[in-house]
Each structure stands twice: as structure tokens, then as C-alpha cells.
Amino acid sequence: MSFPPQTELLHNRILTVLSFPLMERLQELSIMFERCTARQIQEIYPMIVHSIFGINGNALGWGLRTTTIENGPHYFNALHQFFGVTGPFMNICHRLLNETTKFAIDISLLPVNGNGESKFVNMLNNQSSAFYSDLINIDPFQRQANTLSLNAFDFYILHFVLYALQPLHCINPIAMQVHNERTKTVYLLLVTEYLDNFLPLHPDVLIQPANFCNTVKAPQPLPTPLLQPQRKPRYLRIPTNYGNGNIGTSGSGGGNTSPQSGGSAARALSWRSESVVHFFIDIWLRYDIEAERHLPSSDFVRGVRVLIKQIHFFANGVHLDHGSLCLLRKVSLTMVKARIYAFLCSLIERWPLDCSLVVVLELWLSYIQPWRYTIAAANHRVGGINYEPPILPSFDNFIMENIIVYTHIFMLLLPRFERLDYTVYRNAHMLFRLSKTFAQQDLGDRLQRFEQVGSTFGFDSPQRQIKLISNSPNSNVSWISLGGSQSPKLFSREMHAQIENFLFIISMARNTVLREIGTIRNEIAKRQRSEGFIKNLLSKLMAAPSQEELTLKEISRIPELLRQGINSFCNIFNVDPGNLSMHESLPPEPPSPQEQTEQFSFFDMSDSLDTSKLTPSKMALNASKIRATVDPALLPLQSNEIRPLTHLLHFVSENINAKFGSSIESCYSREDFCGKVARQLLCAPMTEQWFDRKCGNTSICEKQLPPRVCLRPLASIPVLFTIVCSLILGHWVWGAPTMGLMGLCFMFLIYVLLQALIS
Structure with missing residues (x-):
């Protein structure tokens, strides 16, 4: 196919621009967006989106998931400004909404797991969601969806959401380094900004950008079983030309749909929120973790946590919203509830036992604490007040409906927490976060009461939950069973014994940390006595803290975290602390001769080294002593x-x-x-x-x-600073800077002579 001369010139120009360095590329695209017509931008729009997210090219794309404020502040700010809700690219997306041309996505291009299947594609083929009814083009011969016809906004948001599923941490070393740290990438910042804008907490907030054509998308009937709005809902009607399968027709946003008086004006701004809710939830929470070859990145899990938190904010504002978003606020949390349990179970079962486990823990804790994401809680956090929001009776229904997400996920995490090393600060802090969540107010009592009530009606059984949610608007749900309908209960005798054994392990780890703290303090005191008072004083003033002092500062916080965690779990599960052998302080004990022979080292050159006796804790101890x-x-x-x-x-x-x-x-x-x-x-x-x-x-x-x-x-800065200060002092006191330098040298000579005398 040959393009007209002007179109071919435009394609050549955009290919040249997309090959520029990032900063120059953003500048040139901003100029092109201002000078080109909407028709010209339509020709190059898919090429730009594909380049951004690395479609059929470099998987990193423009580096949205690898750029942080630490590794590239200029790129970070430029990308954020370009893709922000009021940035040039989002304005172009809304500028193209005035046109009737749609952009097609082939179903075969959507990501699939290792088995060649995709839960999202299966949902489209089963037509189980009414939202995608006017987006799907059905192949009349195969009776399956072959393409999606999307307007410019949906086309960009769908690619934006799919971009998070790319296993960049397994492809590129830069992404691996970024995703192993708790840094915020441009992508994660944009996720937060998009969700906060299109799913606002306050009903009176205006969704940006607001200056675009309001006859873009036809109304879609949202599922409303058992959720009747207080006033008559204003639905958008499915267009009459649905099913013709033509990409160039009005489809989901054609100009043939006549705007409805009154209701359509308000609904015109809500369809973007519907698209954001469906794309984020349907794609991210349908991520088939079990069938995937690679685990998702920690950056993706943090993005899902941002989604969960914003859905809570969005849903908790339903009682204040009587506009077009009221119905969407009601069903958004139900959509998450239908998939979050299976998502969390798959994630926990495959996630490694390292410091990145905290992102999975925080995701779960964010979902089971909706009372932290209300308007009142947000106002207190803005004021900088340490505010613990109350668990109001209005959240009892949420706790009852999600009882297995509280209890079964806890029981799924418990064996993994038993294998953690609590002499490490990050692991101790994870335990503290878990205990603090379940110890707040009367949450433990409510869970115990609801678990007993739920056992009567089957609410605590995953199989029963399938039947309950199958009557919900999102019936395409796959649950993971924990051993049949008669699954164990959190507040049972069996779990009580397991919790007591778990707390005993933690108390032993705490005693070990206390002994290590005493040993390090004795070593530091012994070294300071041998160095003398003057050298210790100069070291504190000029030298950096030693490795022993840094280690002591870090591990000295661990015993208190473990103590609070043990006390919280004892109160929740009625465990007697006296059975845990927990002591406040223990003096360091010298190792026995037998223990001294068992202190294996990787650098032991003797032939009697038996590595079969090396436990993981001893291996970690040996590795930590390598200098x-x-x-x-x-x-x-x-x-x-x-x-x-x-x-x-x-x-x-x-x-x-x-x-x-x-x-x-x-x-x-x-x-x-x-x-x-x-x-x-x-x-x-x-x-x-x-x-x-x-x-x-x-x-x-x-x-x-x-x-x-x-x-x-x-060559160190403190030493040079001391020399400069001596020169300044010599100039002020004696009028000669060299006199100050000579005085400093004389003091140093006296110090050396004294050290030589007492050595």
C-alpha cells in the first residue's frame, strides 16, 4: 500500500522524531501536536503509542518503568510533565475524541501466559462483561472476538495498563535494579495520578481535562444486582449500529449517537472513569500468576496496591455522590472483591522470601483496611496528624463479605513468616506491620465473631464464596481452595497451637538479637578503651561511624518491634506470654568449646570442615562476616x-x-x-x-x-575543613594564616607523642 505524498512525508517525519534522544523527542512531539491537524495526528497516533510502550520493538519503550527521580531527575520530570493528566499527550488523546475514527487492537496481540491463554481474552470471548459489548468486533466465522475498536483515550489507557505486565525485571538489568528498590518510577507516579484524577475521592472534583467533546462514548449499562441507586440511574444506551464489526464506524464513541438531554451531559464525563476502572481491574487482577513463567515485578504489585487504595477512596465516597459516578462507585469495590482473593493467594504462594515480600504484605493490608481510605482519614493525613481511623459499624458488611481474605490469607502467610529471619530489621518490621493491623481496636474480636457466624452460613468457605459471587455482576471468578469446604478456622485450637509455636520462634529470635547487641556493645567499648580518650573524641568529631556502630544502630530497633508484635498476637489469640521464654535482657555468654568447634567458616582451610552441618542461619552469619x-x-x-x-x-x-x-x-x-x-x-x-x-x-x-x-x-573533606579553619583562626588571632596551620600541626604532634607513650 502506497501512501499519498503528504501522508508518507508525515510518516517519515514521525519515524525520525521517534529515533531522537528522549528530551529532544518530547520537545519535537510537543511542537508537532500544536502544528498538526487532528486528522494528521490520527495517522501517526498508533505509532506514537506503540513506541511509548515498546510494541514490536524495544521492550523498555520510553523507559517509564525504569526512570526514577534518583537515576534521572531531568528525564523523570520531563516524562511526568508530558504524560500528566494536563500534559500534552493527554490533551492530544482528548483532542482526537472529536473524531469518529477508532483505533483497532488485534486480540492476538494481547499478552498471554506460558500456556498460550489469557483470562482477559477468555472474558472477551465469553462476553461476560457488558462494558466491552460495543468495543468487541466479532469474527462471524469463528464466533470469537478478533479486534477491539477503541477511541484515542481508551487506546492509550489500555496500552498503559498492559505495559505493567511486561516482565522487564527479567529482560533488562536496569529494570531489575530499579524494581529491587523501593523507588518510585515515572510509571508508578502516573498510575497514582491517573487513578486519583479519574476515580476522585471527592464527588465535586472536576475530572481533568474537562474541555473536550461530550458526545464521545455511548452509554453502557452497568451491572446493578442488589445495588439500587437512590435516584433513577442515567444509563448510556448501547448504539444501534453495534455488531457491524467496522472499525471506522462510530462504535464506542461515534458521532451518530445523539446526546441525551440532562443525563447525557453528566454521563459524558463518567465514561472515562468506567474505562479506567474496567481496564485496570480486569487486566491487572486477571494476571495469571500461576501459569506465568516469570513473577510480576514488585513495581507491578505496588501499582496494584495504588489501585486498591484508590478504589477504596472511590467507593467510600458513594454516600456523598448523587451524580453520574454514584453507580460506578458502588460496583467498583465489588469488581475488586470478585478477584482479589485468588490474586493474593497466587501471589503469596510464588513470591520469594526476601525483603520484597513487604510489597505483597502491604497490598493485602491495604485491601483489608478500607477504613483508612475515607475522606475523614485523608483530611487528617493532610494535616500531618498521626490519626488512627475508627472501624465504624458500616464496615462490618465489608469484613463479613471478605472474611476469608482476612483469615485464610493470614493462614497462608503464617508458614512463610515462620521461615523468616527476625534478626533482620526488615523482617521484624514486616511482623510488626502485620501484628499492628490485626491488633487495632476490636478487629480481632470482630473477625472471631464473624468467623463463627460465617461458619453457620458458609461465608468462610471458598466454595460457598464462589456461589455467592456468581450472583454478582462479575461472575467470571476463579477461586483457590485451601483444602475443601471444611477449611480450618483462624480462631481454632489447631491454629492457636500454631500461633503459640510461631511466637516462641519470634521470642527466641528476639533473645538472639539481645545477645548480639550486648556482644557488639562490649566490642565497641573494648575498642574505645584501647584507643584512648583523645582518639575517640577526634573519631566522633571527624571520622564516619564504624561498621559496628552502624550495625548496632540498626539492630537495636529490632527487639522493641518483636516485643510489640509478640504482645499484639498474644492479645489477639489469647496466648500466655509466660510460655514463650521471652526475657527483657540477656548478658552475652561466651561460647562453649562445642559451640566454638561448630563456628564454621567459608575460609576454614582444614580438611575437617563438614558443610552438612551448616544451617541457613550459620551460612548467613558467615556471609555477613566476610570483609x-x-x-x-x-x-x-x-x-x-x-x-x-x-x-x-x-x-x-x-x-x-x-x-x-x-x-x-x-x-x-x-x-x-x-x-x-x-x-x-x-x-x-x-x-x-x-x-x-x-x-x-x-x-x-x-x-x-x-x-x-x-x-x-x-584528602577527606573533614580534614581539609579543619585545615581551613586553622588558617582562618591564624589570620584572625595572629594575622598570619601559617601560624594557625603550625598550631594545628603542633597539636597533632602532641597527640601522636601521647599515643606513643601510652601504647
Whole structure:
């Protein structure tokens, strides 16, 4: 197919622009959006969207899921400004809504799992959702959906949602690094902004952008079983030309639909919210985690948490909204409830036991606490007040309907929490978050009461829940059973014994941390006594905290977190704390001879090393004790060092050591007072160790370093700041900066001589 000259020129121009660097690309596209007509933008719009999200090209696209404020502040701000709700691209999406041309998406291009199936595609083929009735084009021969006809806004939002399902953390090392940290990417920021805009908390908030054609999309009947609005609902009617299968017709947003008086004016702004709700929930919560080869990224799970929180905000404002969004507010939480249980179960069963488990925990805790996402709670958080919202009786219905999400998910997480190492701060904090959630107010009593009531009616059975939700507007639900209809209860005798054993493990971990804290404190005190008062004072003023002090600062917070978690669970499940052998403080005990023989090390060169006795905790302890044994002068540059000066001083030190090495070594080994002074000024001899992997085998290489001169400390900013202060003081007091420098050198000499005397 050959394009007309003008169209071909436009295609060549957009291909050239899309190959530009990111900043120049955004600038050129903004200019093109202003100068081109709507008809011209329609020709290039799909190409731009495909380039943004890496369709048929680079999977990273424009880097929305890899760009953070830390690794690229300029790119981060530029992308956020370009794709924001009032940015140039969103304005173009709404500008194209005035036209009748639709954009087609082939069903075969939608993502599928490892088995070649997709829950979302199956839902489209089964036609189980009325929302997609005017978006689907049915193949008359195969009787299956083959394409989706979408307006410009839906076309962009659908690609935006699908972009989160790409396993970028398994494809690109940049994405892997970003998703292993709790940083916010541009994509996650846009998710938050889009959901907050199109699913507003306050009913009187105007959805942006507001200046676009209001006859874009035809009305869609929302499912309303058992949810009758207070006033007559204003539905959008399905267009009469539905089913013709032509992409170029009005379809979901044709101009042939005549606007309805009164109701259609209000509904004109609500169809975007319907699209956002359906696309985000239907695609994200239908993600088939069990059948997928790769786990979703932690960034995706954090995005789902943002969705859950905003759905709670959106649904909790239903009593204040009597407009066009009232009905959507009522059914949005029901749509989430129909899928969240299976989604969480699949996620928990496959998620690794590392620090990223906290994103799954926070997702679950956000869903089971809807009282935290109300207008009152939001107003208190804006004021900066530490506010604990009350669990009002109006939330009892939510707790009853989602009782298995509280109880069964807790029982599913408990075996995984038993395997965590609670001597690590992040794991201890996860336990604290879990205990704090279930200990708030009378939530535990309500769960116990509702679990007993639910057992009478079958509310606590996943199989019973299937029957209940099958009568809801979203009946296409797949649940995961936990062992048949007679599943265990959270507040049963069996679970009480398991909880008691779990708390015993935590108390033992707490005692271990207390002993470790005592040991570290004794080591720090012993080192400080050996160094003397003056050196300790100068170290506190000028040197950075040692690794032991940083470790002590981190683990000193763990015992209190574990204590609060143990007390909370004891109160919830009526466990006697006296059975847990928990002590407030324990003195460090010296290891017995048998324990000393069991302190295995990876660097033990003896032939009697039995690695079968290495437990995971001992392996972690050995790994934590591995330290770099290289020359301190060759360590990487620190943040408080000046690079050029460090290189210069290292060059000078190497020349001095090469020229006067024998004299330095003989002076260091002297037994008189001069030798003591030399040992205060020179670096002590040491054995350098490193791994050699050149031959395919990992072996430890060693090198003996003699006493040597190291001038690198003079390149640190604190030392230079002290020298500058001495120069300024000498200028003010004696009128000569060199006098201040000489005074500083004299004080340093006195300090060295005193250290030599007491050494």
C-alpha cells in the first residue's frame, strides 16, 4: 500500500522524531501536536503509542518503568510533565475524541501466559462483561472476538495498563535494579495520578481535562444486582449500529449517537472513569500468576496496591455522590472483591522470601483496611496528624463479605513468616506491620465473631464464596481452595497451637538479637578503651561511624518491634506470654568449646570442615562476616573524599614507599620510642586477600604488605575543613594564616607523642 505524498512525508517525519534522544523527542512531539491537524495526528497516533510502550520493538519503550527521580531527575520530570493528566499527550488523546475514527487492537496481540491463554481474552470471548459489548468486533466465522475498536483515550489507557505486565525485571538489568528498590518510577507516579484524577475521592472534583467533546462514548449499562441507586440511574444506551464489526464506524464513541438531554451531559464525563476502572481491574487482577513463567515485578504489585487504595477512596465516597459516578462507585469495590482473593493467594504462594515480600504484605493490608481510605482519614493525613481511623459499624458488611481474605490469607502467610529471619530489621518490621493491623481496636474480636457466624452460613468457605459471587455482576471468578469446604478456622485450637509455636520462634529470635547487641556493645567499648580518650573524641568529631556502630544502630530497633508484635498476637489469640521464654535482657555468654568447634567458616582451610552441618542461619552469619581484606589505600572513593586530591596523594605515597621502603620498614620495627611514634603514623603491615577466578576455579590469593606511608586521609573533606579553619583562626588571632596551620600541626604532634607513650 502506497501512501499519498503528504501522508508518507508525515510518516517519515514521525519515524525520525521517534529515533531522537528522549528530551529532544518530547520537545519535537510537543511542537508537532500544536502544528498538526487532528486528522494528521490520527495517522501517526498508533505509532506514537506503540513506541511509548515498546510494541514490536524495544521492550523498555520510553523507559517509564525504569526512570526514577534518583537515576534521572531531568528525564523523570520531563516524562511526568508530558504524560500528566494536563500534559500534552493527554490533551492530544482528548483532542482526537472529536473524531469518529477508532483505533483497532488485534486480540492476538494481547499478552498471554506460558500456556498460550489469557483470562482477559477468555472474558472477551465469553462476553461476560457488558462494558466491552460495543468495543468487541466479532469474527462471524469463528464466533470469537478478533479486534477491539477503541477511541484515542481508551487506546492509550489500555496500552498503559498492559505495559505493567511486561516482565522487564527479567529482560533488562536496569529494570531489575530499579524494581529491587523501593523507588518510585515515572510509571508508578502516573498510575497514582491517573487513578486519583479519574476515580476522585471527592464527588465535586472536576475530572481533568474537562474541555473536550461530550458526545464521545455511548452509554453502557452497568451491572446493578442488589445495588439500587437512590435516584433513577442515567444509563448510556448501547448504539444501534453495534455488531457491524467496522472499525471506522462510530462504535464506542461515534458521532451518530445523539446526546441525551440532562443525563447525557453528566454521563459524558463518567465514561472515562468506567474505562479506567474496567481496564485496570480486569487486566491487572486477571494476571495469571500461576501459569506465568516469570513473577510480576514488585513495581507491578505496588501499582496494584495504588489501585486498591484508590478504589477504596472511590467507593467510600458513594454516600456523598448523587451524580453520574454514584453507580460506578458502588460496583467498583465489588469488581475488586470478585478477584482479589485468588490474586493474593497466587501471589503469596510464588513470591520469594526476601525483603520484597513487604510489597505483597502491604497490598493485602491495604485491601483489608478500607477504613483508612475515607475522606475523614485523608483530611487528617493532610494535616500531618498521626490519626488512627475508627472501624465504624458500616464496615462490618465489608469484613463479613471478605472474611476469608482476612483469615485464610493470614493462614497462608503464617508458614512463610515462620521461615523468616527476625534478626533482620526488615523482617521484624514486616511482623510488626502485620501484628499492628490485626491488633487495632476490636478487629480481632470482630473477625472471631464473624468467623463463627460465617461458619453457620458458609461465608468462610471458598466454595460457598464462589456461589455467592456468581450472583454478582462479575461472575467470571476463579477461586483457590485451601483444602475443601471444611477449611480450618483462624480462631481454632489447631491454629492457636500454631500461633503459640510461631511466637516462641519470634521470642527466641528476639533473645538472639539481645545477645548480639550486648556482644557488639562490649566490642565497641573494648575498642574505645584501647584507643584512648583523645582518639575517640577526634573519631566522633571527624571520622564516619564504624561498621559496628552502624550495625548496632540498626539492630537495636529490632527487639522493641518483636516485643510489640509478640504482645499484639498474644492479645489477639489469647496466648500466655509466660510460655514463650521471652526475657527483657540477656548478658552475652561466651561460647562453649562445642559451640566454638561448630563456628564454621567459608575460609576454614582444614580438611575437617563438614558443610552438612551448616544451617541457613550459620551460612548467613558467615556471609555477613566476610570483609574486604585489601589495602585501605585502594578502597573505592568515599563520599567525603575529593577525587583529584585522593589520586594525587596516592601517587605521592606510592613514590615515597617505592623510594624509602626499606627505611620505613626498619623504622617501624624499632623497639624504642621512635619506633612507637612510627607505628602511630605509618600503616601497619597486613595480608591482602582476594579471589582469583582466571582459571575457572575460585581460589584465595594472598600478598604481604609491609609498613608504608598513606597520605589518603588528607584528602577527606573533614580534614581539609579543619585545615581551613586553622588558617582562618591564624589570620584572625595572629594575622598570619601559617601560624594557625603550625598550631594545628603542633597539636597533632602532641597527640601522636601521647599515643606513643601510652601504647
